[in-house]
Amino acid sequence: MTDTPSANLFKPLGESDPAVVGGYRLAAVLGTGGMGKVYLSYTPGGRPIALKVIRPEFSEDPEFRRRFKQEVHSAQRVQGLYTAPVIDSDTDGAQPWLATAYVPGPSLSHAVAQHGGLPLRSVLLLTVGVAEALHVIHGAGIIHRDLKPANVLLASDGPRVIDFGIARAADTTALTGTGVSVGTPTFMAPEQAAAGKVSPATDIFALGQIAAFAAIGSPAYGEGSSHAVLYRIVHEDPDLSRVPPELLPLVTRCLTRDPEQRPSLTEIIELCHELSPDALRQGEDWLPQAVAGSITERLRLPEPAKTPPPQPATAPTPTQFSPHNPAPGQPPAPGMVNPYAPTGFAMPAAPTQSAPGVPGPPPPLPGHAAHPTQGHHTPPPGYPTHHTPAPGYQTPAPGYQTPAPGYHTPPPVIHAPYVPPAQPKPKRTGLIVTGAIVGTLVVLGVIGSLLPDESGEDKGSGANSSGSSSGSSGGDNSSGGERKDPKPVSYKGIDITHSYEIMLADSPPRPVEGDDVAYGDADLYYVNYESSPSDTAIGTANGTLTLLNNSQKGSLETCRKETRYAKQIGLDQLSNGTQFCLRSDAGHIAVVTYRGKSGPNDASIYVSVDLTIWRNAEEPKDG
Template sequence: MARIGEGGMGTVYLSRTRGGQPVALKVIRREYGQDHDFRRRFEQEVQAARRVQGYHIVPVVDHDTSGELPWLASAFIPGIPLHDALTQFGPLPPAAVFQLVGTTARALSAIHAAGVVHRDLKPSNILLGAGGPYVIDFGIARAADATQLTQSGGLIGTPQYMSPEHALGERVGPATDVFSLGLIAAVAATGRHPYGDGGAITIAAQIANTAHRPPQLASYDPALRSLLERCLTADPAERIGTEELAALCQELAGRGLSDFQGWLPAPLGAEIARREQVAQNPPPPTAPQMPAAPPAAPPAAPPTAPPTAPPAGPPTAPPTPVAGFGPAPAYDSRTYNLSPAPAPTATSAAPKRRRGARMAVIATVVVLAVAAGAGTAVWILGKDKDKDSKANGSKGSAGQASSSPSPSREQQAGGSSPTPSGSSGSSSQATANATYSKLFEGKALTLRAPAGGLDSTYVDLDAPKVDPTNYMDSDTADFSADNSQLTFTRPMGKASGTTPQECRAGAEQNPYTETLSAQSINKEKAIAEGDHLCMVTGDGNLAMWTITSVDRPADSDYLPNFSGTVTVWNIAN
């Protein structure tokens, strides 16, 4: 019925059971599904997760690991991730924080009783609903440990919310989740991380070194500080248990943990109510769509007729959603926009526009030496980066590719090339002889990083138009933005000047890689004020986006907001 999220392990769709219960259907990424070890571990983890039952836990209701693409289905709740709530509405009042932590501690008790450790508890894995908080994605992330992505020793998890033993690569247990919950409590109450405001790697290093340099908690409210001190001890055996933590939070909150009448500030409660209303009236179902697979060989001939999809009969009135789910992101992923999944479109042997693999994933290993007294502790993290960039050797100081990039995975498999006409060596003469006529100049275009539950924002430079609702046809978009990167359908590069000739040279001779990370943009200034970003669009025009301002966030892992103007030329060869 709708695409509601996309993260590091897969894409999440809103669907229904045969009985009409709304579910969140997560289809696992193809590169994971092709790994036998992952399938085996995924089966074990999901079976364990299906045994978990309890209040404020989003249950896994079904799964399959035998098909081409493994999947799992969880009950659906139209809540707002805690990370999004803090970003949009600021820290929570103390009573709400204690109720949040106490209820989550009860959910962890049920998870641990089933022999499952969450391992990746963080603000984006806690959903806030009218009926309280809900824990999602428990135990599933560990299945990725068996894949080729982490065989070199990396760890799955979010560095800022790891426990010391997790960051050091040691054995994890229920106390690991308690440490993560303590970090969440501090951030939810103040917006400040107990280990400072550095980058993910820096914070993880400080967490790993907790035994020698514990966090400074003096600035926190005394009641909250007493809770944090019992959660954030370096020795797992000394941390407070989940049942005791729940009792402590109920005492500090001054109300029953199950009393959620007006438990959140009014603006946040109103946003949750709005999402519930949207979920009760989702867009009508479209024809089924499976994630596209790279073609095994070039098609012999164009199809004589476009493929037909099964009819999607008239939808029945959707029931009120009863529970919830969210993605298992490589980074913090913002979802729940309930935008319709794009319907399949007819294809030809050489489609005019084709979006590349937007979220290809590899793991690079970062080794961080942490000073620990007289010795040294080594912390290793497997962090997602762009797969095609590494495979093709297209790496630069600012995330840019060389002027002659290697073929993409789809090109190697016989698929259509994403390179615009006139950008190959064989057509260099046509490029040199091209003439340009200006279609428009200086039209404003502002691109804001997705927030408030959106997973991607799409941009059509020919219009120009920005679509943050996900309704833009994927074949129309020239590039897209999620919270952690830009993804280019066609090569985009930085021009040395503003003439059409300089613009086209920038697009063809100095392009970025298929994806450009927020880290490259924020730390390495891969995109800055005054840059002229150029692309030959899918409509065959030459577009130049001149950046006038870059509003960089405090956390460099997230994409900035960009403002600028667009000029477009028609190309005649």
């Protein structure tokens, strides 16, 4: 949203603004940011929402679209008390958009610009709330990257963090180097400003800046050109001379230049409670009265549009859904459906409109008068018949008035229902012969299945060659009796790059790039969010994982017996030689042996694993 305060909170739509986006009728403009424009709209039930439409410049970049789709899917998993949830989106449309719950409160930047710095209690409650929001965001594998006062809204019951992770979609787009500004240099961390590296500690630095900004009413590294501010962030210490002494220990630790020396979110929350003279509890009185008045203003929303969103130009008219029957002897009006036409079939055209080789309508049956309208179909059974004028009767000209009294209408000729002649029943000799052959084959098959083969095993326990997509390496599936254990197949030194996935049915398994692997169909994937241990994991979207103890040896029997399971295993739990079981929903079982990860000088981020796979080792799960 925009950083510039405005007395006009809800601006009317301009000529360039759409009236409807994704079925939502737009009511007003809430603000404009680096990535798009934010509108006020309403759900069908009347709940207000904030709908952000991405700028066309970004929409045309394929890499942006791919990242934006991943980040929106990740953001939909964030459900915290201090975040504005994503409730709807369209990442594939001509102009992508996403909708979040509307928060009736000013941004921190707006509140400080209008009323100055906040009192100590408000700053501590603000810091605690944002820390809780970051805890949920980081738990979903997201780094905010653009945490700033404009992205912190002040609601009546505490702060709300918005736009988490969305800025990542623009990191690699070519537009960031052509004057399109997404991030805010004033609140960047040193490692982010110098080398573009981000981690959860990057958001901790931004949180310290937010606490200082809320207390003193201005950025800790001053204002000015982007280059000047970035230089101070990387090379100089912040100006904390006006920060209240009670808040100074917290801000100082968060703004430490070394990311590893910054406090964790849990430590920040504990420190806030220690620094507060009174117990910290969120409530309606957490903000000064003047700032709370801004919330009241934002509750006076524009009325939603009374009319429904405009329908497409091709939408059928009501008469096409509920046509009125035409008068007897008259053709249907333009746009009306012929009530006599069978459902799903169009009326045949007149003879002069038939295509070459397409016969026209059949001639009238003997003894039946022709209908004046070409292509008329026989009414379905039970449909009331219409009277047809006698031969020679002329249709009255337009404007013809009702005949004078005493005028006799020619007697009508009533069509008798057409009954098709009875057809002889076909002989079923071929069907009888076919049934006899099939019955004989079934009997022979049963007898053959009971005979032992040369090895002495029942033929019913033979291998099912179609049970595995990997050919000869697949398991032996029994069509009757117990399933035989398949032979294991081993693969050494498989390197799985960040956001790549493996399918156990492939022979050999080859890592391929996935799209939001954690919510796809990957048997095994690896994700690494900026090399942060808390956000780095090996996982499965199509099965379960079981981390084995040092005393356990990975085997088919061990994996079958284990009832413990997880969807992800953090890389901080693995060391060279650690094994875990993977049981895919498709019925494959594998022992994965972790062999290490890429070094700091490697061109890409990856992990190395060995795989021993038993394909089709158990029945696949439904769905």
